[in-house]
Amino acid sequence: KKGTTTIPLTSLTSVSVDNGRIYVGSTESRLFVFDETTNAGISTVGNGQWWQTFVHVFGVVAKDGLVFVKEKEKSIKVLDASQITETSDWNLKPIAKLNTLNGWTEVYSLDIVDGNLVVAGRDAKSYLYYNIANIKANAEASLTTPIEPQKVQFLDIKPIAVSFSKDWAVTSENIGSASYLKLYPKAEFNKMNYKAVLSASDILGKNPFGTIVGTAQLDDRIFLSDNTNKKIRVIKLNKSVIAEQNN
Template identity: 25%
Template sequence: MKRTFKYILPIICTLWCAGCSEENINEVDGPVTEPQENYTSYWYYSHEVLETFTFEAMGLAESKEFNPYVVAHRGDTLFIANIGTAGNSLILFDKKSNRSMRTLKTWTFNGQEKSFGSNINAIVSAGNRLYVAEVGSRIHAFSLPQMEYISCIGNGNWWDAVFQAQAVTVKDGLIFARDKDGKVSIYKESDVTPEKYQGVRRYKQSSKGPGNADNNGFAAHYMQEDGNGRILLTAYEASSIRVLDPSKVTDEMKGGESIDLDETWVLPFKPKSFALTDNYIYVTGSNDSITVFNHDRERVKVLKAIPGFTFTRVDHIYRESDEVLWVSDYNTRTLVKMGVFKAEIREYETVDENIVKVQAARTRSGEVEGELYVNVRTHQIVDPAEVE
């Protein structure tokens, strides 16, 4: 079976349907003067390192001074939580110039110098604010883009308004924070003012949810709206991802009520963080890899390494776009910018119902790589050992 091959650059083309496993295409070049050849093409996705960033890119002197944890972005600015020996800090990184613009360790509020007293667990950009949660039971609010300090939820006492918040998201004017014991504390953004510095009280607090346990090991957690009005929240010790319904949070809600939906996603490992794209869900966890699921919750790929980098201990993964994911690798103290690329195959041999053998494929750099196998149902490259 002889076909031609065409490579598509990062997923910016909206003219093709990524959800189809195969597609009949009648390609036309110029005016139609005679019938064109019909052919069947297949899509696949690949992952490559775009860039890696270590202490040098952050303007630090030694490797041990830098260890990236959770990240977030707004425009061309990447916010990086540094938990290295340089001290707990928030690095503002310019994605265009690939350099650190500023490192935030301390600030002044009401004439007093303040600082991050512990590791940063969560960073959330919401409207004109940046929320930064630290292990020491504080959630700080800064203005965007000026990064002026606004206020703080919590006073550092874990039995008070914040219980070591380990994941945070914001929806419809409410701040959702995952407490160390698995409960979810909810605060009103309107309460976070300079006048209520360390005096903001919980608006509501939900139950732990199904099968949850305390996070005494301080494993990474993450929460985010799923695009359908719900909130997904990793539950490390419960080996699951919870599905929360924020519409259950009302003035009439009683303390300790559940806001979990009966849609808990049980996983074969303990999840830490995830990145949602249009086609896949990338999940990090106790398997020290990136596990790729489709939106039917079917596992389609496990990334232990990608061209240019081998993962050792992945704590956080963050979606900048469907084409760019940021990965924090703890043991190597490296922040990896990972690219997701989409290609169309027109030169292949059919192996079985779902597998094709690609004779040659053009990489992002324009080079041609050797044979590979692709599962045309999941659109992922598969290990030859899984085929033979």
């Protein structure tokens, strides 16, 4: 609810959890905000009219008091979490804007690691890096000229999803008609060195992946949101040790 208005949860695209809040994006040009503990609604940003706050919402990630909202076309709006309260207006002015270079109506995956917002830029054919300290320093100017990312350009690879665990960048990428799960060492990924230690388009030659729009890792389990097959795939990581003995 927002005031006296009850809003159905429809056309949901993305979810992020930070500092006791759950943020849920919708292509109905809204961002829903809930209490993580009680699941009670805190507020709704955007009144469903695309020409106002958001032109749809295709991705969201929140961390350390900032909320990054990927819109249609090539825009990410940055909000301060303190702007969003039970009594705040539908239409909140962003504190900064980012340029994703390309993009249209696809769901976008975003995550934050080591002081950078990282976006899986499927249309830009690259991972997009935005330094958060730089965003804060240039926030006012970015409202006129949105901040562009650092990136390494790929030729045929379309990054679809990205998330970070303790050791890994867990990503999905489309190459031609195939969808791949890839694991990159996180430290190397942050340096834009893209040498995957695991690249798989199926499970042991069976059950080929469809388009994976979301990834997450918890301990030795990886969760893949397979949009094509309408499934959450759960994969267990096994470790093997090869020891060499000289007699």
